[in-house]
Amino acid sequence: MQDIKINMTYPITNNTFSSPDPKQSISQQIANTIRKVQEESSNSNKENDEKLMARIQAKIKRGKKLSSKEETYLKEHNPELYMQYVRIRKMAQCLENQLKHAKSKEEVNDIIFHSLNSISDKDPYKEAIINALQEVIKDFQKSDAFQKLPPTDEEALNHKKSKKTDNNEEQDNDTEDCSNTTDDDFDPMTWSPLQDVIDTMPTFEMSS
Secondary structure, rough: OOOOOOOOOOOOOOOOOOOOOOOOOOHHHHHHHHHHHHHHHHHHHHHHHHHHHHHHHHHHHHHOOOOOOHHHHHHHHHHHHHHHHHHHHHHHHHHHHHHHOOHHHHEEEEHHHHHHOOOOOOOHHHHHHHHHHHHHHHHOOOHHHHHHHHOOHHHHHHHHHHHHHHHHHHHHHHHHHHHOOOOOOOOOOOHHHHHHHHHOOOOOOOOO
């Protein structure tokens, strides 16, 4: 019977799984293959990390908020930049709170002016801070709360006085209504719950 020879060599073009060295043992060939796979995986992760960090830095520079995942990654891989990011977000939150309590559009403009002019030219993150504050300003000016504000402080003050006067008149009317419903024969100083019970009890005549 003629021997049948089977060719077990497969042409592989991938660099990771290159043709094994015939001088190496099978265990050495497997170890080399695993090492190459790990190296390629490490290089791929490094590239992804660099892209993620670049995206995070770009968002901070534009004054954008980071996702929770991005914040966690930044805190772990660049604590110094993370602390600067937290500082920027606190400044933006402070401005947002001030704008929400403004009584007029004139006051809003004053708050914005002082906030932007309080940023030092020597601050290395000045651009990021300004962009973050601009994001807050833009969102607030689009809100219904801003649209409902009176234009000037004087109008806001007049509105407050008018509202206070209306409230006082309502209180006076409520007092007057209560006094009108009071029984003329009712004396609150001599009334007691027992008196009501006695008044509602039937009376009996004693026959002789």
